[in-house]
Amino acid sequence: MTSKTATFGLSCLVNGHKVEREIPSSRSLLDFIREDLGLKGTKEGCGEGECGACMVLVDGLAVNSCLMMAVQLHGKELVTIEGIKGKDGGLHPLQKTFMAEGAVQCGFCTPGLIIASEALLRRNPKATLEDIKLELAGNLCRCTGYEKVLSAVEKAKTAK
Amino acid sequence: MPEIIVKPATLKELWKTLPGLSRNRRYLAGGTDIVTADNAGVERSECWIDISDLPELGGIKETASSIFIGSCVKISAIEKSAAARRWCPALLAAIPHFASPSLRNMATLGGNAANGSPCADGVTALVAEGAFVHLALKGKRRRLPLKDLFLGPKRTALKKDEIIAAFEIPKRKHLGAYLKIGPRAYFGISKAAVAVSVELSGGAVKLACIALGSVAPVPLYAVKTSAWLAGKKLSPEVIRDAAALVKAEVSPITDARSAADYRREMCGVLLERALDSFQS
Numbered sequence: 001m002t003s004k005t006a007t008f009g010l011s012c013l014v015n016g017h018k019v020e021r022e023i024p025s026s027r028s029l030l031d032f033i034r035e036d037l038g039l040k041g042t043k044e045g046c047g048e049g050e051c052g053a054c055m056v057l058v059d060g061l062a063v064n065s066c067l068m069m070a071v072q073l074h075g076k077e078l079v080t081i082e083g084i085k086g087k088d089g090g091l092h093p094l095q096k097t098f099m100a101e102g103a104v105q106c107g108f109c110t111p112g113l114i115i116a117s118e119a120l121l122r123r124n125p126k127a128t129l130e131d132i133k134l135e136l137a138g139n140l141c142r143c144t145g146y147e148k149v150l151s152a153v154e155k156a157k158t159a160k
Numbered sequence: 161m162p163e164i165i166v167k168p169a170t171l172k173e174l175w176k177t178l179p180g181l182s183r184n185r186r187y188l189a190g191g192t193d194i195v196t197a198d199n200a201g202v203e204r205s206e207c208w209i210d211i212s213d214l215p216e217l218g219g220i221k222e223t224a225s226s227i228f229i230g231s232c233v234k235i236s237a238i239e240k241s242a243a244a245r246r247w248c249p250a251l252l253a254a255i256p257h258f259a260s261p262s263l264r265n266m267a268t269l270g271g272n273a274a275n276g277s278p279c280a281d282g283v284t285a286l287v288a289e290g291a292f293v294h295l296a297l298k299g300k301r302r303r304l305p306l307k308d309l310f311l312g313p314k315r316t317a318l319k320k321d322e323i324i325a326a327f328e329i330p331k332r333k334h335l336g337a338y339l340k341i342g343p344r345a346y347f348g349i350s351k352a353a354v355a356v357s358v359e360l361s362g363g364a365v366k367l368a369c370i371a372l373g374s375v376a377p378v379p380l381y382a383v384k385t386s387a388w389l390a391g392k393k394l395s396p397e398v399i400r401d402a403a404a405l406v407k408a409e410v411s412p413i414t415d416a417r418s419a420a421d422y423r424r425e426m427c428g429v430l431l432e433r434a435l436d437s438f439q440s
Contacts, residue, residue: 006164026161026208028195047199049192049263061236061265067195068266069188071167071210116262137347138260 012073014039015083023070029063030054032070033080041081041111045140052139055112056080062119064138081111084118093159094118094152101152105143113139117153125157161198167210171217171323174209175298178321182206187323189232189271192263217270217325220244225331228294231270231324235282239264248329249336250355254285257340260347270324273306276314279350279374283310285338287371287381288355291329297322307371310378334359337434340373341426343417350374351418354406354430358389358438365389370431375410375423382409385431399435403428 008025011018014037023032033042033056045053047066054066057079084092094114097103104110113136120127120135127135132153141149165188166181168174185207188194197203211217217232220241227247229238238244239255258264258281272282273293283306291306297319306327309316318324336357342348353373359366368389370382385406392398412423 008165008167025165025167026163028161048196049259052260052262055262058265061234062262063266064192064262066199067191067263069165069191069195069208069210071165072188072191072212074167074213119261134256134346135261138262 008071008074010070010074012075013077015079025071027070028066029056029068029070029073030065032073033065033078036070039080039082043108043111045108045112049138050140051109052112052116052136053109055115055139057115057119060119060122062116079115081114084114092118094121094156097152097155097159098149101148101155103144103148103152109139109141109144113141113149117156121153121157127153127157129154162208163206165208165210168214171214171296174211174214174323177209181209185209187211187274189274190234190267191271192259192267193271193275193277211270211323212268217323222331226328227331228326228328229269230326231273232268235259235264235267235269236261238269247331248285248289249334250288250338250357251282251285251329251336253336253338254281254340254353254355256346257281257338257342257350257353269327273309273327274316274318274324276310276312276316276378278310278313278376278378278380279353280379281338281340281350281353281373284353284371284373284379285336285355286327286329287379288336288338288357288369289329290332290357290369291327293327294325295322296325301325303328307379307381312377332359334367335438337437339430339434341430349417352412352423352426352430354427354434356431356434356438358435360394360438364391364393366391370406372406372410372427374417375412375427377411380410382406384409394435394439399432402435403432406431 006025011020043053045051049064049067056065086092186205188208188210218230221228269282272280287307293306334357338355340350340353355371357369368386370386372380407428412420414420
């Protein structure tokens, strides 16, 4: 087997749509999302799982797409920030409260923060402030700070 | 990145695939260590074999005497398991200290062990649980006490192509604790960590098992302190003496994360706190 033939037939769900692609087998999930699917909302920050800018949901669980390989998505369901929507197809409650609370400055960490918060609120709609802090331990923000983010997540609980 | 990643569907297919692959190959489980190393340019295998979805390496099973955690079960799935919660108190206490919530959705105990790092939170706790590791290489299977898997930093007793299949934790009535000092409260690599399991009988220790992270070349089973505690009542004096003993048993180094003296001192402090927590 040479690198030229090292492809993989990937089959998965992406934001609700079935995707079947022949991909280079050593593609990272992050590159698959950004380069192959053209979904640029997912960001690369540190490339070592520290910052959470690359977070997506795989089978409903938040993961760092910079440390996952695309082959590991095979047979699973991916939701990126582009797939996060409100019930009416408009903005998701978290997106609304992040805007209302001013929880976004440069916005680079925001997709990851919304993904992590969504994973938490799906699992635990009554999450306490402490639960939210623990869940967001893997998301770094270097400009907004965390107070506004925490208050946005708290407000989204009732905005749902 | 490697040139190729293969993804066998079963263990049987994995063994069949091996001869056709580059010799310069490694297994890929959760990816949280190996992909980080690759992104940093220090992992240079030509081929990875993705074992993360192999059905034989998943699932948590119970027999009358043991609980078996598949090597590729995600850390967050262990946290949700009622069986693990009941029979592995030290391991469960370690989970909140294991990386971050999203990394726990990816990482596995198999990867945590195969990586061979002395700071691995999951395996340090498993050593204190008295766990065994089940290994597989083609038709051959073997079972080792987990503490014997580790030979040095990043060195394990795994043979070429040998796979970690599962961890076996004997069922026994015991208490467990995991305490760690890192750069911050959560999501940090430990400067020192102490995992303890004890079986108590009438206020006295029947069996104690102490393991330490980040203070020796391997996740360290504190054989002397563990043995010394057997038969003793957990009085303040005994706890103090155990802390002094454990400090003599570790061999920490000074590196980017901490200083040797501080690490040694913290082993005593953490063991005292852990044993204190069993007193009530």
